[in-house]
Amino acid sequence: MRQLLQRVKTLSVFALPISITGVVNILTNFIAMVFIAGLGMEQVAAATLATSTYITIFVTATSVLYSISILIGYSFVDAPEKAAEEIGELFRSSLWVSLFLAIPTSLLLWFGSDLLLFFGQKKSLAQLTTVYFHFAAFSVLPSLIAMSIAQFYIGIGRPRFGLFSSLLRLPFAVFFSYAFIRGHFGFPKLDIGGMTCANLIVQILYCISILIFMRFSTKLQQYQLFSHGLGFNRKVIQNILFIGVPIGIQFGGELLVMTIMTYLMSYFGTVPLAASQVVSQFGLVSIMMILGITQAGSVLVSGAHRQNNTGLIKQYSQATQIIILFFFLFVSWLFYFFHDVFLNLFFDVSLPENQLFKHYTLVFFVIMLLTMYFDAIRNAFSAVLRGMHDSKTPMHIGLICLWLVSLPCAYFVAFVLKFGAVGLQAGFISGFLLANFLLLYRINRKIPKK
Secondary structure, eight states: OHHHHHHHHHHHHHHHHHHHHHHHHHHHHHHHHHHHHTTOHHHHHHHHHHHHHHHHHHHHHHGGGHHHHHHHHHHTTSOHHHHHHHHHHHHHHHHHHHHHHHHHHHHHHHTHHHHHHHTTOOHHHHHTTHHHHHHHHHHHHHHHHHHHHHHHHHHTTOHHHHHHHHHHHHHHHHHHHHHHHHTOTTOOOOTTHHHHHHHHHHHHHHHHHHHHHHHHOGGGGGGTTTTTTTOOOHHHHHHHHHHHHHHHHHHHHHHHHHHHHHHHHGGGOHHHHHHHHHHHHHHHHHHHHHHHHHHHHHHHHHHHHHTTOHHHHHHHHHHHHHHHHHHHHHHHHHHHHHHHHHHTTTSOTTSGGGHHHHHHHHHHHHHHHHHHHHHHHHHHHHHHHHHTTOOHHHHHHHHHHIIIIIHHHHHIIIIISOOHHHHHHHHTTHHHHHHHHHHHHHHHHHSOOO
16 A cells, blocks of 8 residues: 555656646636637637647647657666667657648648538638638647657656746737737737637747757757757657557547537537537646646556566556546536636626526536546556557557447437437447446456466
């Protein structure tokens, strides 16, 4: 028990900066959505379609780069000189991977509003997203480079640097979001396009400044990050992609299901769609906390895997689940006592015309908490397998369970059984339950009981 508590402490200390960094990053989107809420329900509905599509495409690319911190954590077990050389090569190669990923990602985002029309969304809503997607397309490359830098610092055991840089960017992102969404301080009024315009400006400024800092940092000289230029190392790039692509496919495939769920939600009207967007904003904050915990778990498990220490792997797996349980107990407590405070950030739920909106958000909140808890356990199991360099199994299980179980069940409950928007959300939980059993079975097979 004492050892397990020590693992909980180690994981918490390592994960906290990563989690808070994710929360700070998503906080910009959260605040921007509050600004958009002042433009009306239709703008919020359009932003729902735009952000769900953007996140699916963008996260598919960025999650490939998660392999960088895993590989760096694996290299750290080696002698310092050898590890430093490998880590420097990994970072340089990650910049090449970022460039490769940016090209198709940017093209897809440029035509994002056309994708909405292709999937049968209202033309009036799709037209509101055009500027949003165009700025999003230009922001892809600097955002991917920023992700590579963040993964580098996580891998070398300095996740607090990512937190510091995110806190530094936050006020600038909020300022530009407010200025461009509302058209204040002499800036053009871009409505929801102001979100991605602000992100583009901040990411470019960040990448330029942070790369200059890394070039002249004495603490990073041992890694020789830029002393060899940006040499193209095919083998290292292949290693990054070998682990990263299955992660990207899994995240992208799963988020695509979420996007389809958003599109299906639009059939029930603007109010349920807007309610689902508000709930998802709070959900994203929780998801960022969970991703930080599971990513830290992957890095720590990777080091234990290099040492062939199965006992330590089990302890980190158990520690991850304990932290997740207590986190969701805390979130449930917050929701129970302060839900009206949260909802009033977007719309005044005391007004009679917003009572239907309040009804949907409260019901969606309860369903979301259950869904996210089972999803968090699934991500914890997946993180253990990724740390053991098995990223294909979580990919296969995740995609099969969400596409062949969650989505059909959600559709059946919502449209066939006619439970509507609430049934759509409730039926989606099923696939996560099955995925947890399958992933746990796989872990037990890879780590046999002694």
